[in-house]
Amino acid sequence: MKRSFGEHVFDAINTILLLLVIAISLYPMLYVFNSSISDPDQLLRSRSFMLLPEGFQLDAYKHVFSNKKIYSGYLNTLFYVVAGTGVNLLMTSFAAYGLSRMDLYGRKTMMKLITFTMFFGGGMIPTFLLIQNLGMVDSRWAMIIPGAINTFYFLIMKTSFESVPVSLIESAKLDGANDFRILFRIVLPLSKSILAVMMLYYAVDHWNDYVTPMLYLRSQELYPIQIVMRDILISSSTESMGAGADTGFAIGENIKYATIIISTLPIMAVYPFIQRFFVQGALIGAVKQ
């Protein structure tokens, strides 16, 4: 079909606006990257928009990599992500399998009590005091156990488990399989894609978690990368920047930019490949709402 002049104008304006959206989404990251490799003195004086780097150095990255806190932060985060997500998936699968069994006595009551917690809770202070009384303050457990189940994700998983044919489960039972076997051998293998979605969601949540460690962790050797970054980027303690006597003041800004790049790179690098899983999850969540 032939397009009119008006249609062409419409398309052109639309394309320009969307190109602008790309530019706005990308620009801050580009700015941060170019700043991180720029010459420190030029960076402070140039007053430029950093579409290209001003000068060149990689010292900032050397500083970041030689910063022990960033290493330990990274390792801690890795531990919290792996252990935390493992516990999350196990607990959420248990909950989702159990409560997707329609013939379960007490199912409705349990569902009501669980759903209620999405809308009302004890809040920050009673929860904090509870964790304190449980002796979890300043321990790795605080990063893993208190958030073991995200109720919203549980509901998504339960909906997905409900679509596994009951006849399949019944016949497995007749063959003498118990529910653990059914969950791990039949239901989970049939729900691989939802499992992948849940894994990614939980993992990103752990990676980005900042409030839990801020509230419950006290010792530096337990700090995840987000807290280390807060100290470098926001609290701006030069000590945590690793900027000793040998580092000039000027490179401090470069170090901040390099820290942002290094902490954000892992997610940004894998994101394009797993984007569809995330979108799938967002859509299931939306349908649920």
Place this chain on the structure above:
Amino acid sequence: MKVETQLAMKPAKVKTSKAAFIKKELLRNKYVYIMLIPVILYYVIFSYAPMYGLLMAFQKSYSPIKGIMEGKWIGFDNFTMFFESYYFWRIIKNTLILSLYSIVFGFPAPIILALLLNEVRKKWFKSTVQTFSYMPHFISVVVVVGMLKTFSALDGGLFNVVRGLFDLQPIMFLAEKDMFRPLYILSNIWQGAGWASIIFLAALSGIDPQLYEASKMDGAGRWKQLLHITLPGIMPTIVVMLILRLGAVMNSDFQKILLMQTAPTYETSDVISTFVYRSGILEGNYTYSTAVGLLNGMINFSLLLLANYISRRVNSTSLW
């Protein structure tokens, strides 16, 4: 009828048979219940125990050794103290204003983006824009606030470079109370609009293509189609999302605000949750801050019930 009279006549026997029934059920699904034990424990300990802890709100002080039952009850004194305090109006006002600005400026952004994307003919261009606009969603809030902070640097920070273009003096953006709300809302839009557009794109893909064909026959251009088919088509989704958003009007993004706020901006940036954090965790006024948190939780819960009621009326869509 017959069953009912039987029930009334022989209560003792019914009781045992009910217990027997439960026992039979528990045995029949014993592995499922074993699976659910950690789940139930989790919710009892981490969701319901803190709710019991809310009783603290009616006590004078909290003692970890004595526990709640031994404490001194003071009725609603903590609440009265909060209503009469200097901070009451400030944090209520800040919470509401921040929420309302977020709705006015932030809510339409993903809808507009979804509408723009919907008009793209080339598939590869559409998915490219989507990939890039979703990206900021995965950046942690610490990094976003860290970027805001570095962009506000007096020397060579991006924001002050822009000010320089207009011959304005550099300012400390994060220490200016008038800058807090714009920075908070604009950075939220930057980070969230792309991701939030997914749900509207899904709604858009649900519109019947025949409607567009028919309107083309009637000579409607793209603009007319947008106004008369596309927008009405996603209106139910927009309404539901808006109602839900209004139901969360007393909520605010605790972690982002806490990271962004500096003492000079408290006048605009201090909200209920940051106040609870400061007064409870940092200053140790446990019972008082629990009362403030409980009040906020109750308001939130009522607003959500109201929002859900309205959404069921308007759209026959309910949250639960």
